[in-house]
Amino acid sequence: MEFNQSHVAPLIDDEFQGQASKRVLSYIQGKRRQGMPVAGLYCVYAPMELIRAAGVVPAGLCSFANKTIPPAEAVLPANLCPLIKSSYGFIVTDSCPFFALADVVIAETTCDGKKKMFELITGYKPLFVMDLPQLPDQEEACRNWTAMIRNLGGFLEKTFERRISEARLEEEIQATNVKNNLMNRLFGYAAATPPVLSWNEAYELGLLAQAASTEDLQPVLEHALETLEQRKVSGVHYGKPRAPRVLVTGCPLGGDSLKAYRIIEEAGGVIVALDACTGMKPFKHFIEEGSGDPLAALAAYYLKIPCSCMTPNQKRLDDLDALIERFRPDAVVDVVLHACHAYNVESYKIMNHLKERHRLPLLKIETDYSNGDVEQIRTRVEALFDSLDR
Numbered sequence: 001m002e003f004n005q006s007h008v009a010p011l012i013d014d015e016f017q018g019q020a021s022k023r024v025l026s027y028i029q030g031k032r033r034q035g036m037p038v039a040g041l042y043c044v045y046a047p048m049e050l051i052r053a054a055g056v057v058p059a060g061l062c063s064f065a066n067k068t069i070p071p072a073e074a075v076l077p078a079n080l081c082p083l084i085k086s087s088y089g090f091i092v093t094d095s096c097p098f099f100a101l102a103d104v105v106i107a108e109t110t111c112d113g114k115k116k117m118f119e120l121i122t123g124y125k126p127l128f129v130m131d132l133p134q135l136p137d138q139e140e141a142c143r144n145w146t147a148m149i150r151n152l153g154g155f156l157e158k159t160f161e162r163r164i165s166e167a168r169l170e171e172e173i174q175a176t177n178v179k180n181n182l183m184n185r186l187f188g189y190a191a192a193t194p195p196v197l198s199w200n201e202a203y204e205l206g207l208l209a210q211a212a213s214t215e216d217l218q219p220v221l222e223h224a225l226e227t228l229e230q231r232k233v234s235g236v237h238y239g240k241p242r243a244p245r246v247l248v249t250g251c252p253l254g255g256d257s258l259k260a261y262r263i264i265e266e267a268g269g270v271i272v273a274l275d276a277c278t279g280m281k282p283f284k285h286f287i288e289e290g291s292g293d294p295l296a297a298l299a300a301y302y303l304k305i306p307c308s309c310m311t312p313n314q315k316r317l318d319d320l321d322a323l324i325e326r327f328r329p330d331a332v333v334d335v336v337l338h339a340c341h342a343y344n345v346e347s348y349k350i351m352n353h354l355k356e357r358h359r360l361p362l363l364k365i366e367t368d369y370s371n372g373d374v375e376q377i378r379t380r381v382e383a384l385f386d387s388l389d390r
């Protein structure tokens with residue numbers, strides 16, 4: 001039986017059905033009321049374990065709404081990535097509730113646009129910028145990133161007048177491994193044929209998992225696993241059994257840019273893998289436990305994230321190979337946000353790799369947060385599905 005979101009038991013059973021960011025906001029507000037400080041984040045390179053070991057709650061900041069772009073364009077160039085413009089627009093219009101809760105902001109030097117935008121928001125909140133090495137395979141990269149993580153620890157200790165112990169750091173490392181293991185088991189239900197987990201559920205679980213501690217999250221994830229198993233046993237699946245399976249890769253998506261996922265679904269595809277920082281990417285790897293140097297273990301773990309700001313970004317191809325083997329897509333859709341040069345240029349390498357190694361077609365979609373291109377994207381996705389020899 002094909003599942004309809006309104007007829008199956010939800011994976012997270014609370015009052016926030018379909019309102020993932022409200023659920024996360026409510027969670028962070030609850031922590032704030034308990035007296036915990038909050039750190040606003042813009043990127044998955046922020047070392048969560050260190051932040052949590054300092055007793056600070058991480059909060060991803062808003063960056064996915066079209067409505068905050070016009071106010072941002074009063075200052076920023078129009079031909080800049082919508083994610084950066086939207087982030088900045090949220091700050092200048094004071095409309096990001098997570099930023100309002102944040103005591104500090106942690107930012108990384110990933111792409112140029114983001115790095116320069118951070119300069120413009122200095123002064124709103126204490127901002128700690130981490131210099132991210134972009135040649136991750138060089139010997140110095142791990143050493144330099146370890147030093148940056150140590151500096152962040154010093155900043156958090158000084159700002160919040162507390163000490164981060166090595167024992168707490170080790171506990172948080174273990175907690176992340178438990179969380180990533182649970183998330184990977186959940187994603188396994190999307191790998192099933194036909195899939196049992198929808199892209200929307202994978203996306204919502206990922207959003208919550210980035211915000212919540214493992215202690216708070218574990219019962220939620222275990223309940224979700226039980227629900228998915230029940231679906232599987234009773235033959236409930238997502239999408240038509242012979243629907244084209246799609247792996248989506250590229251820039252992080254959320255809010256208004258989720259239109260790309262919706263169009264794929266409306267065209268009859270099932271999204272089985274979300275290869276993005278707002279999807280499965282942050283949960284893919286594990287951190288070395290008991291290494292004796294938890295900061296270096298964290299540095300090595302975070303440098304495995306294959307953001308296109310890295311060069312050469314061989315890890316992205318390696319991770320794609322593993323995803324393709326596990327999720328067995330019929331096609332790959334690469335979603336690139338306008339003016340994101342790094343993901344845009346890298347798309348050519350991805351296309352050739354998929355063609356040569358996997359004989360898989362790639363559809364590149366360049367888009368922004370507006371609705372102006374919805375019908376054009378729909379036509380291209382439908383043409384992709386028509387072209388598949390299934």
Ligand code: SF4
Pocket residue numbers: 042043044045110111251252277305307308309
């Ligand atoms: S795509 Fe790169 S810059 Fe953006 S959130 Fe992911 S790691 Fe950070």
Ligand code: SF4
Pocket residue numbers: 081082083084110111112113114251252309337339340341342343
């Ligand atoms: S989508 Fe690209 S340009 Fe935009 S913030 Fe992320 S890496 Fe930078």
